[in-house]
Amino acid sequence: MNEQKIITSLDDNNVLLSVSGLKKYYPITGGLFKTHVNDVKAVDGISFAIKKGETLGLVGESGCGKSTAGRTILHLNKPTAGDIKFNLDGQMVDVNQRSIKRLRRHMQIVFQDPYSSLDPRMRVDEIIEEPLKAYGMKKDERKKRVAELLEAVGLGKSHMKRFPHEFSGGQRQRIGIARALALKPSLVICDEPVSALDVSVQAQVINLLKDLQDQFGLTYLFIAHDLSVVQYVSDRIAVMYLGKIVEIASSAELFLEPKHPYTEALLSAIPLPAVDYDREQIILEGDVPSPANPPSGCHFHTRCPYRQEICSQKEPSLQNINDGHQVACHFARELSLAAAPVISAI
Amino acid sequence: MTHVIQVDDLRTYIKTERGVVKAVDGVSFSVDEKEVLGVVGESGCGKSITALSIMQLLPDRFASIESGSINYIPRDGNASIDIARLNPKSREMRSIRGKEISMIFQEPMTSLNPVYTVGEQIIESLLLHEKMNKKEAMMRAVELLKHVGIPDPELRVREYPHQMSGGMRQRVMIAIALSCNPRFLIADEPTTALDVTIQAQILDLMKRLQQEHDMSIMMITHNMGVVGLMCDRVLVMYLGRVVEEAKVREIFKSPLHPYTLGLLNSIPKLNPKERKKDRLIPIAGNVPDPSEIVTGCRFAPRCPRAFDKCQEEPPLIEVETGHKVRCWLHE
Ligand SMILES: Nc1ncnc2c1ncn2[C@@H]1O[C@H](COP(=O)(O)OP(=O)(O)O)[C@@H](O)[C@H]1O
Ligand SMILES: Nc1ncnc2c1ncn2[C@@H]1O[C@H](COP(=O)(O)OP(=O)(O)O)[C@@H](O)[C@H]1O
Ligand code: SF4
Ligand SMILES: [Mg+2]
Ligand SMILES: [Mg+2]
Numbered sequence: 001m002n003e004q005k006i007i008t009s010l011d012d013n014n015v016l017l018s019v020s021g022l023k024k025y026y027p028i029t030g031g032l033f034k035t036h037v038n039d040v041k042a043v044d045g046i047s048f049a050i051k052k053g054e055t056l057g058l059v060g061e062s063g064c065g066k067s068t069a070g071r072t073i074l075h076l077n078k079p080t081a082g083d084i085k086f087n088l089d090g091q092m093v094d095v096n097q098r099s100i101k102r103l104r105r106h107m108q109i110v111f112q113d114p115y116s117s118l119d120p121r122m123r124v125d126e127i128i129e130e131p132l133k134a135y136g137m138k139k140d141e142r143k144k145r146v147a148e149l150l151e152a153v154g155l156g157k158s159h160m161k162r163f164p165h166e167f168s169g170g171q172r173q174r175i176g177i178a179r180a181l182a183l184k185p186s187l188v189i190c191d192e193p194v195s196a197l198d199v200s201v202q203a204q205v206i207n208l209l210k211d212l213q214d215q216f217g218l219t220y221l222f223i224a225h226d227l228s229v230v231q232y233v234s235d236r237i238a239v240m241y242l243g244k245i246v247e248i249a250s251s252a253e254l255f256l257e258p259k260h261p262y263t264e265a266l267l268s269a270i271p272l273p274a275v276d277y278d279r280e281q282i283i284l285e286g287d288v289p290s291p292a293n294p295p296s297g298c299h300f301h302t303r304c305p306y307r308q309e310i311c312s313q314k315e316p317s318l319q320n321i322n323d324g325h326q327v328a329c330h331f332a333r334e335l336s337l338a339a340a341p342v343i344s345a346i
Numbered sequence: 347m348t349h350v351i352q353v354d355d356l357r358t359y360i361k362t363e364r365g366v367v368k369a370v371d372g373v374s375f376s377v378d379e380k381e382v383l384g385v386v387g388e389s390g391c392g393k394s395i396t397a398l399s400i401m402q403l404l405p406d407r408f409a410s411i412e413s414g415s416i417n418y419i420p421r422d423g424n425a426s427i428d429i430a431r432l433n434p435k436s437r438e439m440r441s442i443r444g445k446e447i448s449m450i451f452q453e454p455m456t457s458l459n460p461v462y463t464v465g466e467q468i469i470e471s472l473l474l475h476e477k478m479n480k481k482e483a484m485m486r487a488v489e490l491l492k493h494v495g496i497p498d499p500e501l502r503v504r505e506y507p508h509q510m511s512g513g514m515r516q517r518v519m520i521a522i523a524l525s526c527n528p529r530f531l532i533a534d535e536p537t538t539a540l541d542v543t544i545q546a547q548i549l550d551l552m553k554r555l556q557q558e559h560d561m562s563i564m565m566i567t568h569n570m571g572v573v574g575l576m577c578d579r580v581l582v583m584y585l586g587r588v589v590e591e592a593k594v595r596e597i598f599k600s601p602l603h604p605y606t607l608g609l610l611n612s613i614p615k616l617n618p619k620e621r622k623k624d625r626l627i628p629i630a631g632n633v634p635d636p637s638e639i640v641t642g643c644r645f646a647p648r649c650p651r652a653f654d655k656c657q658e659e660p661p662l663i664e665v666e667t668g669h670k671v672r673c674w675l676h677e
Binding site: 228272 | 626
């Protein structure tokens with residue numbers, strides 16, 4: 001309950017999305033009669049808010065629940081518990097099974113693999129037009145909007161009549177972005193939008209996302225596992241581990257003054273494109289445990305280099321350490337952790 | 347310095363429905379003893395096909411070495427062997443593959459056999475190359491698993507690949523690759539599919555093993571960070587060609603080829619204090635379809651500095667000792 005209090009401290013007028021105590025459990029069934037034996041606690045009580053116009057980065061290793069969090073916020077998955085509120089014209093509206101129909105046009109998602117999310121039998125203009133049609137926009141208006149969108153994402157009119165397979169990965173991601181923006185959403189959840197792209201094209205798409213944000217005042221929840229990318233795009237960053245948020249801070253503060261041992265380890269593990277930089281790599285032991293059977297107490301204690309007895313017994317709550325800097329570690333105030341390695345001169 | 351491998355003007359072509367793809371098109375390089383050579387470039391530039399050519403593991407129905415040589419220089423001072431001339435199935439090739447030269451892949455699951463236990467797969471190459479009986483080989487397998495940092499190796503040796511995490515499977519692949527103490531290890535994107543903390547573990551392990559075993563490694567990656575962490579020297583490939591070759595320090599401090607520069611500029615720098623200021627500088631366009639024939643410098647269509655002369659293809663020139671570049675700006 002501690003977590004929910006923190007959220008209300010954010011100035012509501014500026015908040016576009018607020019999430020509190022969000023849980024998504026996937027049931028595990030077993031035995032002859034497929035009885036419910038356990039749950040994968042994919043998202044296990046996360047709380048955060050996103051301000052209008054900002055980018056909140058969401059990082060963590062695969063399986064920690066990032067995609068589930070994104071999809072559950074949009075009710076593409078039914079939440080197991082928790083509250084999601086969306087700012088619609090100054091009113092914080094409950095996002096639920098009923099309201100989502102009305103809210104969906106304001107909250108969109110861009111996926112990692114645009115190919116699997118684009119219908120291979122539809123031409124590009126039809127793909128982008130589809131959501132407009134669903135909202136009953138007239139034909140000539142639709143055509144105009146499609147042309148606008150293609151231009152906004154850097155594709156020409158010549159691309160309109162082609163099929164998805166005729167495009168490169170980067171171009172397909174542009175198509176996915178154009179479709180997500182069709183209904184002028186205010187929130188776009190970007191689920192690893194550049195993870196499958198080559199670096200030179202990744203940079204094109206990151207620049208595009210930044211330009212679109214400036215142009216249309218978009219708010220992003222930017223999910224990724226590449227910390228350099230997340231640092232580059234995000235104003236604030238939330239770090240997840242086994243279904244929980246372990247730290248949230250401004251991008252600069254998280255990289256310069258991490259307060260959670262897991263964040264410290266993630267930062268130190270980034271391989272930098274350079275030689276001769278100061279670093280002492282922290283190599284965490286072992287694998288990420290299963291979210292079906294998370295460790296007791298602090299979920300991170302099995303791999304934490306700083307663990308003490310209390311860590312396996314009591315779960316640390318997410319606490320405010322500094323203005324807007326929240327950490328879930330029993331020793332957050334005591335530990336002095338290393339900042340991300342920085343390349344001094346290039 | 348003694349070379350372990352010397353590749354000269356290698357050309358490996360692939361027959362596809364849309365025509366012949368010159369996946370590797372005149373590639374030359376060598377790897378020194380105990381050296382870690384990085385090979386970087388974006389997807390499709392021919393890194394894996396170069397590696398598979400050296401291993402003679404090309405999909406033989408449609409890929410073949412057209413010309414060039416791949417000389418393996420044995421450790422005992424014996425005459426070098428041109429792998430490119432060997433039949434992939436010959437006894438000679440089998441005595442090199444897995445014993446002198448081993449390879450690990452990005453996704454261990456595709457190269458591990460799901461129906462055999464981890465132990466059975468490790469002893470396979472031991473039984474093939476070393477004079478050991480099954481029991482000795484199994485004991486050695488347990489030792490190897492321990493050596494690559496797998497906890498409870500006595501139990502793990504009886505598990506199947508799907509019972510293990512991605513990081514553990516990559517450790518098993520490394521154990522198999524090292525089982526016969528190879529001189530040369532080819533690692534094709536060994537950590538690309540892994541999370542960053544697991545990547546750190548595997549790279550750390552590879553570094554330690556490389557030093558302990560005095561191995562040479564060819565480290566294929568698209569990640570310049572992995573190059574910085576692991577490599578002594580690096581080849582930058584673009585569309586089947588080497589466009590730059592240099593010591594790692596040189597590549598980062600004074601990259602010469604516009605493609606290398608483009609790759610480095612595309613990477614978001616960690617710069618938490620002044621994030622908003624710098625905009626990424628991507629490379630324009632996309633890697634062209636490999637069946638499109640490009641004349642002249644292959645990078646010219648995307649190169650911000652292309653000029654008239656670039657309609658002709660530049661040679662790979664050594665501009666400083668050990669620093670080679672294929673670009674008319676550096677004649
Ligand atoms: N549809 C599903 N059914 C059951 N388990 C799922 C499903 N989707 C995800 N999971 C599990 O939930 C956990 C979190 O997954 P995910 O949200 O995809 O993580 P991330 O995006 O951080 O990699 C993982 O353990 C995953 O296996
Ligand atoms: N099995 C295959 N069939 C057809 N083309 C292939 C095959 N494998 C590789 N190629 C082509 O050969 C070229 C080089 O591929 P590859 O060596 O795999 O690149 P990299 O490893 O650098 O990503 C690419 O153009 C690719 O499309
Ligand atoms: S609570 Fe304990 S185990 Fe968890 S991160 Fe902090 S020190 Fe480590
Ligand atoms: Mg995901
Ligand atoms: Mg490859």
